[in-house]
Amino acid sequence: MSTFSITGLEEHEAALRAAVFENSGVEGAAYVLFREAHIAADPWDRRRHTKLLVREIIPIAPVSASGMHVTWDTASYVALLQRAQREELIIGIAHSHPNGPDAFSGQDDANETELLRTACNRNGITAKLVSVLFTGDGTVLARVWQYPQHQTMVRSVMFIGERILFHHRGAAPASAAFARQVLAFGPALIHQLKNLRVGVIGAGGTGSATAPLLARAGAGQILIVDDDIVETTNLNRLHGATQADADAMRPKAEVVAREIARMALGARVLPLRGWVSAPEVRDALKACDVIFCCTDDHAGRVFLNRLAYYYLVPVFDMGLAMAVATPPAIGMADISARVTTVMPPEACLLCRGAVDIEIAREEDLRRQQPAEYERRKREAYVRGEGNPNPAVVTFTTEVACMAVNELLNRIVGFRKRNMGFEIRRRFLFSEDRATTAKPRHSCPVCGSRDAWGLGDIDPFLDIVG
Numbered sequence: 013m014s015t016f017s018i019t020g021l022e023e024h025e026a027a028l029r030a031a032v033f034e035n036s037g038v039e040g041a042a043y044v045l046f047r048e049a050h051i052a053a054d055p056w057d058r059r060r061h062t063k064l065l066v067r068e069i070i071p072i073a074p075v076s077a078s079g080m081h082v083t084w085d086t087a088s089y090v091a092l093l094q095r096a097q098r099e100e101l102i103i104g105i106a107h108s109h110p111n112g113p114d115a116f117s118g119q120d121d122a123n124e125t126e127l128l129r130t131a132c133n134r135n136g137i138t139a140k141l142v143s144v145l146f147t148g149d150g151t152v153l154a155r156v157w158q159y160p161q162h163q164t165m166v167r168s169v170m171f172i173g174e175r176i177l178f179h180h181r182g183a184a185p186a187s188a189a190f191a192r193q194v195l196a197f198g199p200a201l202i203h204q205l206k207n208l209r210v211g212v213i214g215a216g217g218t219g220s221a222t223a224p225l226l227a228r229a230g231a232g233q234i235l236i237v238d239d240d241i242v243e244t245t246n247l248n249r250l251h252g253a254t255q256a257d258a259d260a261m262r263p264k265a266e267v268v269a270r271e272i273a274r275m276a277l278g279a280r281v282l283p284l285r286g287w288v289s290a291p292e293v294r295d296a297l298k299a300c301d302v303i304f305c306c307t308d309d310h311a312g313r314v315f316l317n318r319l320a321y322y323y324l325v326p327v328f329d330m331g332l333a334m335a336v337a338t339p340p341a342i343g344m345a346d347i348s349a350r351v352t353t354v355m356p357p358e359a360c361l362l363c364r365g366a367v368d369i370e371i372a373r374e375e376d377l378r379r380q381q382p383a384e385y386e387r388r389k390r391e392a393y394v395r396g397e398g399n400p401n402p403a404v405v406t407f408t409t410e411v412a413c414m415a416v417n418e419l420l421n422r423i424v425g426f427r428k429r430n431m432g433f434e435i436r437r438r439f440l441f442s443e444d445r446a447t448t449a450k451p452r453h454s455c456p457v458c459g460s461r462d463a464w465g466l467g468d469i470d471p472f473l474d475i476v477g
Contacts, residue, residue: 020066022173032108044104065465104142217408219306
């Protein structure tokens with residue numbers, strides 16, 4: 013049997029709360045429509061998992077309601093079943109217990125059993141029913157009903173936006189290793205980080221700093237994806253790497269995972285060697301709740317850009333630009349960093365001009381058809397590799413700190429000023445700036461809601477070829 017989680021947008025959470033708490037002290041209800049993302053084997057527990065991605069909220073007009081019950085005409089439910097079958101949606105019912113209990117009641121069990129029976133009679137025995145409960149103390153619980161009357165509690169409910177609201181069942185005392193962090197932000201942050209599934213794409217200068225920082229902050233489940241091996245030229249900025257690793261040509265992902273394991277802070281680390289777009293990496297990416305993009309590869313960024321919208325996975329994309337002054341000038345012409353939080357409804361990396369689609373195509377060609385790439389390079393149809401970019405470990409590490417702090421801020425909200433979804437740091441002028449962008453209407457990723465939370469489709473992410 014599959015485990016389940018729910019992910020929606022901040023606006024979905026606001027719409028649900030408005031519907032189920034419309035009248036103070038009185039129960040309310042709303043329909044929730046979901047798409048599915050199927051994970052054959054969660055990389056951390058090896059179990060089948062289904063992510064339920066919120067697509068739409070539909071308020072329910074009650075027939076009667078009080079502090080202990082809510083009823084409505086189920087004709088609207090039957091009509092939604094028809095739509096659900098046609099559009100491959102899962103129907104959920106959200107309701108509130110403003111005065112308790114802080115759990116599903118016996119009446120909920122009876123009502124939802126009948127709703128499941130109706131769904132199975134109308135749409136077949138594979139139909140599911142999702143039940144979401146908002147309690148008076150702010151807790152969100154959920155469960156999934158399946159034929160004949162099987163119910164599975166949802167592992168986590170997450171809403172993403174300016175803040176990341178993460179509800180996870182159960183809590184354990186924080187390790188003494190995090191005592192000073194608890195003094196700053198309280199135990200809730202540690203609980204949330206411990207249960208988040210975090211992906212780090214790229215284990216180079218920024219990735220090898222980002223992953224250990226996440227572990228030291230309390231992240232309990234970390235995925236590291238990188239196709240490269242350690243080389244001598246990497247050693248001055250790859251945290252944890254040694255000359256012995258370069259001599260042995262060890263994969264970067266394995267070196268970073270080894271260093272995190274040595275911390276013994278309880279993080280479960282999964283290193284994967286491969287390209288982020290490789291089919292064998294898909295399950296692990298879909299299983300992530302948040303992802304850090306630590307690569308300067310345009311093709312990888314374009315891929316993760318789509319993943320963020322199709323699967324509602326926030327991607328913290330980071331970049332560092334270092335430019336040496338042109339002679340006769342001396343010194344640095346520019347040192348600047350960028351951290352962009354990529355998620356709907358904000359502008360994507362394409363609309364922000366953070367990636368070059370032509371370079372991305374060339375990178376894909378070089379990986380998939382190296383002979384053809386070399387032929388086109390000789391004939392000047394592709395730009396080919398340029399000189400390596402400057403890189404200094406203190407700056408790559410600072411970009412990693414910026415990105416991890418961005419995640420912490422979205423969980424606990426420590427900033428006194430909203431910096432939006434993109435922060436640029438200009439080292440030469442010691443200043444931070446928030447930059448904004450609007451989605452282009454023609455953008456197939458962020459320009460309309462069609463792709464947001466669409467989940468599993470064929471071809472994957474609607475990428476052809």
